[in-house]
Amino acid sequence: MTADDSFGRLDDDDYPAYTMGRAAEMLGTTQGFLRAIGDARLITPLRSAGGHRRYSRYQLRIAARARELVDQGTPIEAACRIVILEDQLEEAQRINAEYRHAAEPEDPTTAG
Secondary structure, three states: OOHHHHHHOOOOOOOOOEEHHHHHHHHOOOHHHHHHHHHOOOOOOEEOOOOOEEEOHHHHHHHHHHHHHHHOOOOHHHHHHHHHHHHHHHHHHHHHHHHHHHHOOOOOOOOO
16 A cells, blocks of 8 residues: 555545554553453454554544443443444434335425
8 A cells, every 4th residue: 555545545434544552542541441342342453464453533433432431430341332232223223214215205296
């Protein structure tokens, strides 16, 4: 990948742009917390060629939500499960909205 290719991916939420140290710093947490949510299978960081963990912006948002729950006193395993369920619910609601929209009858007054 060239430098130009990398620059084009800066807006990609799934691009693993952040090292573990930088991710922990951005979240205001420890690297151990990131390892723990990885062990709980909340997020799976990609690995660099050298084997170092790399996180995407999407993964950092997920980790930030888990951290909020842990900061409120929720055990880390429970926090991870809650975040997974929240994500599944959001996806199900999105799919349901698409189905409802597709099932709506076409308005004959707007048809051309």
